[in-house]
Amino acid sequence: MKFYERIDHTGDIGIRLQAKTLKELFQNAACAMFAEMAIPLESTGKSHDKKFPIQLKGTNAEELLVRWLSELLYLSDSKQVIFTEFKMESLSENTLKAFATGRRRRDFTMTTEIKAVTYHDLKIRKENDLYEVQIIFDV
Amino acid sequence: MSETVNIPLRQLDPCRYQIPVSYNPGMRVPGMIYASEKLLQDILKDKAVEQVVNVAFLPGIVKQSMAMPDMHWGYGFPIGGVAATDPQKGGVVSPGGVGFDINCGVRFVRTNLTFADIQKHLKDLVGTLFDNVPSGLGSKSGLRLSSSEGKHLLLKGSQWAVAQGYGTSTDLEATEDYGSIKGANPEIVSQRAYERGKSQVGTLGSGNHFLEVQVVDQIFAPEIAQELSLFEGQVGVMIHCGSRGLGYQICDDYCHGIMKCLSKYQIEVPDRQLACAPVESPEGQEYLSAMRCAANYAFANRQYIMHMTRKSFEKVFRKNWESMDMNLIYDVAHNIAKMEKHPVNGDERVLCVHRKGATRAFPAGHPELASRYQKIGQPVIIPGDMGRFSYLLIGVEGARETFYSCCHGAGRVMSRSKATKTFRLDQVIKDLEQKGIVIQAQSKATVIEEASGVYKDVTEVVDVVEQAGLSRKVCRMRPVGVVKG
Numbered sequence: 001m002k003f004y005e006r007i008d009h010t011g012d013i014g015i016r017l018q019a020k021t022l023k024e025l026f027q028n029a030a031c032a033m034f035a036e037m038a039i040p041l042e043s044t045g046k047s048h049d050k051k052f053p054i055q056l057k058g059t060n061a062e063e064l065l066v067r068w069l070s071e072l073l074y075l076s077d078s079k080q081v082i083f084t085e086f087k088m089e090s091l092s093e094n095t096l097k098a099f100a101t102g103r104r105r106r107d108f109t110m111t112t113e114i115k116a117v118t119y120h121d122l123k124i125r126k127e128n129d130l131y132e133v134q135i136i137f138d139v
Numbered sequence: 140m141s142e143t144v145n146i147p148l149r150q151l152d153p154c155r156y157q158i159p160v161s162y163n164p165g166m167r168v169p170g171m172i173y174a175s176e177k178l179l180q181d182i183l184k185d186k187a188v189e190q191v192v193n194v195a196f197l198p199g200i201v202k203q204s205m206a207m208p209d210m211h212w213g214y215g216f217p218i219g220g221v222a223a224t225d226p227q228k229g230g231v232v233s234p235g236g237v238g239f240d241i242n243c244g245v246r247f248v249r250t251n252l253t254f255a256d257i258q259k260h261l262k263d264l265v266g267t268l269f270d271n272v273p274s275g276l277g278s279k280s281g282l283r284l285s286s287s288e289g290k291h292l293l294l295k296g297s298q299w300a301v302a303q304g305y306g307t308s309t310d311l312e313a314t315e316d317y318g319s320i321k322g323a324n325p326e327i328v329s330q331r332a333y334e335r336g337k338s339q340v341g342t343l344g345s346g347n348h349f350l351e352v353q354v355v356d357q358i359f360a361p362e363i364a365q366e367l368s369l370f371e372g373q374v375g376v377m378i379h380c381g382s383r384g385l386g387y388q389i390c391d392d393y394c395h396g397i398m399k400c401l402s403k404y405q406i407e408v409p410d411r412q413l414a415c416a417p418v419e420s421p422e423g424q425e426y427l428s429a430m431r432c433a434a435n436y437a438f439a440n441r442q443y444i445m446h447m448t449r450k451s452f453e454k455v456f457r458k459n460w461e462s463m464d465m466n467l468i469y470d471v472a473h474n475i476a477k478m479e480k481h482p483v484n485g486d487e488r489v490l491c492v493h494r495k496g497a498t499r500a501f502p503a504g505h506p507e508l509a510s511r512y513q514k515i516g517q518p519v520i521i522p523g524d525m526g527r528f529s530y531l532l533i534g535v536e537g538a539r540e541t542f543y544s545c546c547h548g549a550g551r552v553m554s555r556s557k558a559t560k561t562f563r564l565d566q567v568i569k570d571l572e573q574k575g576i577v578i579q580a581q582s583k584a585t586v587i588e589e590a591s592g593v594y595k596d597v598t599e600v601v602d603v604v605e606q607a608g609l610s611r612k613v614c615r616m617r618p619v620g621v622v623k624g
Contacts, residue, residue, distance in 0.1 A: 010212045105277055
């Protein structure tokens with residue numbers, strides 16, 4: 001079973017996911033975004049891992065989430081990398097320190113071009129000890 | 140997908156539905172949806188109508204928040220949304236009213252070839268176009284620009300491309316704003332945007348972007364068609380793409396920055412993706428200057444792709460493009476904010492017109508049109524889907540009520556995930572083959588997600604804009620060759 005679900009959005013792509021902690025929510029949102037973008041090839045000769053440090057600020061957790069995913073999209077496009085692992089070193093409501101690790105795009109079949117992360121209908125909720133968020137991507 | 144509930148729609152005539160300003164206390168103007176009864180059934184299935192209401196909250200919005208018959212759920216604005224704001228009355232500019240793919244647009248190039256001339260070369264032609272025009276996710280251009288060339292491109296758009304030999308001055312007359320919007324400032328564009336855009340000039344991208352070889356198969360306005368040298372059976376090429384990673388990054392950079400303007404200027408909007416700044420504020424002016432850079436990039440992108448299209452035809456047919464009369468009919472932007480003069484209550488005002496999935500449609504005699512369109516009006520290019528039709532319309536005076544705007548395409552009616560569950564690749568390709576359509580695409584997923592059935596019938600859409608008096612149909616084109624990302 002997928003760790004996130006797709007929302008039926010007419011023009012774009014939407015995802016919904018839950019997590020026990022905010023850190024996990026941020027990590028899973030990034031995993032889900034790249035799962036929508038690319039599928040790893042099964043061939044051998046994979047490129048070496050590329051690791052990028054990321055530090056960001058925001059005025060609240062939702063803005064920070066959009067900035068986090070936008071930063072990963074920028075790095076993915078400009079460095080031609082697909083990220084597969086995310087380590088959140090520290091995360092508060094307005095600061096984030098993390099590492100993202102990935103491999104060259106040539107090791108993947110690209111499926112969807114995500115142009116950007118939007119703020120539309122974005123809300124992080126906490127219910128019964130679970131964080132939940134839905135995110136709409138422009139494709 | 141949640142339905143639009145409890146939003147009252149007052150039918151004014153067979154293709155106008157008004158949302159009264161009294162519906163929500165935050166609305167500054169009424170909403171107006173252009174649709175037929177049939178199209179409205181689909182429109183009501185998602186959140187697009189709610190988004191028309193949300194746009195009516197924007198400070199300084201003039202007359203009404205509008206949506207064209209190809210409308211569907213977007214982010215912030217609905218796709219198909221049109222809103223003009225008056226800077227003198229606190230009017231705002233919203234990056235969400237333009238979108239991430241700034242100046243996504245369409246151009247149509249005619250030839251003097253008929254379908255009979257190309258039929259036996261069609262596979263070769265589509266293959267050559269597919270090889271010469273990079274498409275698909277992360278596709279890279281053969282062009283490499285220095286930093287100073289990149290800045291010049293952002294300043295001059297298609298004019299840069301023509302100066303490099305990728306077209307002629309006649310192409311510029313057939314491009315909105317002559318392919319170069321004034322007021323672009325490349326100095327404020329982030330390094331990140333340059334980095335993302337530098338290797339993508341002349342690339343199609345993916346998703347709904349395409350290059351199609353089409354055949355004119357029906358003429359509705361013979362006198363206009365004749366003025367544009369269009370005839371039944373004629374082959375043309377339609378190119379649909381935008382500003383690629385550069386545009387996405389510019390929009391992203393300014394979305395985050397403009398979010399702070401909501402508290403600074405005490406603006407309340409129901410959706411953060413509608414974040415905005417007064418047009419005349421430093422933030423508003425800076426966004427517009429950067430947005431124009433992306434718009435110019437998109438014009439240059441389509442100009443270079445047209446150049447490669449001409450080269451492809453030259454290679455396949457062993458004639459030069461001039462002798463095949465491969466002249467540009469027109470190039471239109473459909474994701475953009477423009478400062479334009481419009482009459483408001485008897486006064487001429489300079490307004491900031493947002494077109495988010497909507498096309499400018501100036502009538503005959505409009506001072507911003509090149510002399511050759513003065514008599515007939517501005518050509519308006521409406522792409523449909525890859526299995527049915529596209530249309531060429533012409534701007535008319537009736538579109539004054541929409542600030543001379545009309546629809547931009549067929550409009551999606553089915554999400555990508557539903558398309559994946561509904562259609563199979565082999566069946567989509569077989570259906571196209573049965574219609575004599577040759578397709579080459581980088582991604583199988585794209586072919587499924589762009590199947591004909593995910594779109595509204597573009598004929599119904601253009602019939603509404605014609606019936607509403609927003610544009611007039613000139614001719615219909617059917618696709619015969621499709622290049623997708």
